[in-house]
Structure formats: C-alpha cells, structure tokens
Amino acid sequence: MSDERFIARLKTGDKEALRQIYMQYKDMLLTVATSMLRDVHAAEDVLQDVFVSFASGVRSLDVRVNLKKYLMTCMVNRVRDRFRRKHPHLVDIDETDPPGSPMDGPEHSAMADEETKRLTQAMATLPDEQRETIVLHLSAGLTFREIAEMQDISMSTVQGRYRYGLDKLRKALTGEQEP
C-alpha cells in the first residue's frame, strides 16, 4: 500500500494502518537510533516518542509525505535532542572515557547478533556526525542528497563524513593505528 493510502487511513483513526506502519519501519528506526545513541534503552524510548508524536500529529500530516523520510527525520531530531540533554553544547573532548557498548548489561531489551555488537562497538569510536551519516546511508538507505537536506549541509560534506567515517571504522576493526 502506498504512503498516501496509509496516511489517508490514519486520518480516519485506523489503528491497523498505524500498526502496519510501525511494523514496517520500527526495526530500521531502532537500528539507526541504537547505532547513534549507543544505548538500546534510549533508542527504544526515542522509537516510542517518534510514534506517539507521529500519531498525535496525524491530523496535520500532509498526505503526500514520504513516510520513511519523515519518520527518520523525526527520529534523528529526537536523537539529537537526547545528545543535547545529556551533553548540552559540550566540547567534544577526546580525553573523556570511551563510551561503553550499547549492548553491555544483562537487561538490554533489544536483541542483536554478534556482528551487530562488534560493529556497534567499533562505530562507538566515530564522531557523532560521521556515525549518523553512515547509518543513515547504509542502514536507513537514505541517499547522500536526502541526508544533506535532512542535516542542512552540503552533499560534499555528507560524502566527506561518510568516507572518513568508513575509513576510521576499517582501522578500528582491523586494529590499524591512526597515523
């Protein structure tokens, strides 16, 4: 079913349409949020926030909206709000302790395989903007142009962040030292 049909049904209060949208996009949104926040609990909170807000705002939703892009933009905005709440305006000081793995701890509620754990640990070493660009492109399937529009930056900056981020990730996974 097209996004337009889904939204039209939503505007009538159709819960089945909302359930289908949630089931279609939840894992993609959660994967991206977990990669960015490095905390599955926080990522689930963001997921809930996104869908409650989405449902609350259904009356003003434009029927022509691209649902995937809309939900992803809402998610990224909320993730950034989380960063600001936790470290508002803080200088990125690399002498601070490295962040822990989001999969640490016995009570994490999401499930992830070994490969995801290793990758997420390696991605935790990237600067936020590089990690965000990589997961939006590779996990969410957004084009560089869509990411540039979402982040309000040039496409060459997006491509640069992507390239540098992947390079760092390769080095982190192979144990190669930074020059």
Added chain:
Amino acid sequence: MNPADDITDAIRRMHVTTRPQTDRRILNEAFAALDAAVAGDGGLSVSGPSRIFTLRFGHIAAAAVLIVGLGLLIMTTGSRPIAVQEVLRAVEQAPNLRIARYTPDDMTQPAQSVWVSRDRKLKLYDTRDGRHRAYVLWDADHGVRSFRQPASDLVARHAMTAESRIRAERSMTGLLGLLPFDDANAVPAGAQWVAVDAGPDSPVADARTYDLTWTDSGQTRRYRFYVEPREKLPVRIERYVADAAKGAETMDLAQVITASNETEIQSLIYSVFGPYDPSIELPPTPPAFIGTPSDY
C-alpha cells in the same frame, strides 16, 4: 566473518529489533495518541500576555497548524514590546559575553561556561561532566587551541588547522549557539514570538519574558527568553522539550547570559593556562581535534 572484509555490507546487515512486549507498549501509547488526535483532543492553549503559554505534548500537531503561516507575531505587554530581532541583534552585537549552561540534573553549577571575546577572537570553554572538568581555549587570531584538564593537570597546545580556525571564528559570530540557528536572519519561518507573564516565580526579576516557538519536522520547539528591557539582551534562555513520559513539556537546558569584558576574560585565560609564548613552535592539531566546536 571479519566485518572489516566488507564493511558496508556488514553495516547494511546490522539489525536491532524490539521484543513483542516493547511493540505492545509502544503501539498502545501510539493508539491512544491517535484516538485523541482524531477525536479532536488537540486544542492549543495560547493565552494572552497575562498567562503563561502552555503546550501539552499531545497538542503539538495542533500547534503546528496554528503556527505555520502566521509569521512572526508580536504581542505586547502594555509598554512597547521588544521584537525578537532586537533581542537577537543584541546578542550578535555584544562584544564580550559569558554563557553559563545548566541542566536539570544540577541547577546550582553550570555544566558548561563559555566566554567569548569577539574583538580578540577568543572562546574559552569550562566544561564539567561528572568527574571530568576541562578547559578548552580557541584562539582564532593566533591559530592555537589549548586544552587543560585540572584533574591530571594535563595542558596541551596545538596549532589549529585552517578549517578549524575558520569554524572557530564562525562560532564566535551570530547567536553563539544559544539557539539552533545561526543568526537573527535565520529565525524559522512561521516562528511565533509571544509575550508571557512568568509570574512571581520568574527566575529573573525585572525582565520581560517571551516564548519563541516553531515547528521543525513535526516537532514543536520552544525557547523562553528573559530579556533585560534597556539593552534588549536576553539574560536567560530556557529550552523546553516534549517529554513523552510526562505527557508535557519540560525544561532541559537553561542558559544564563551575562556581559563580560576583556579584563575578565584575559585574567581567566591567564589563570587557567598561564602566559602564552608565541615563539614556541606548536605541534599540529591531531586529527581528533578537528572540528571540535560542537555548538549548534
């Protein structure tokens, strides 16, 4: 398999999924929100200047409908109103400022203080994060970034790259990261600037109070300004965010702005970093320092 063998494919395969009980919880909340939205339980409470502007989280969508297209609406409190542009220009034109940022976790001491000297192109950060405290100084004129961590008494100075120098200079112009846009010309279209009465519990005496509200990707953003009426400088700006758990907005950041001066800033820099000797050859900034300012 070693993910480094084909890293892009490995990232594409990354998958995190929710448990069924998480799905039920989220869907129940979303269904309730959908019922409320469709039933029309989404009225926006925008009061006159005698009452505080309030928004319930469930009413964000209705707020968006009303706000979009209205442009900058100025409401008065009886005396001549202060326009949002006057307030933002006062920030842009102040030569020296100190911004202290507080989070709800601890409103007694700032999580971060920033001093800006626009004439000398200096920006000093004093950041506390749990056990950590660090000072970072950007000296864009000399192209030097200095870092000091009091706990270990680590002091480091590095030459800034051309790119980081430009970014540091840019970060000292405009609104200094007080708002999520760069300058007074970038106020989002459809933003609403409304006078409010903060009441007897106002954190700032003798200040005029305004709310700047707009929507961004379906999300309502609200900043409360306490403005000193003579100079039009905001002395405090509070940021409010939707809190899904409480179903209401909560303040997550308070920024206290005070006029500073060259003497204060120079003395502080000297007390933290000691004398600066420009004859010492500096090492280049290591890669991790590039793009360090994270103001938004």
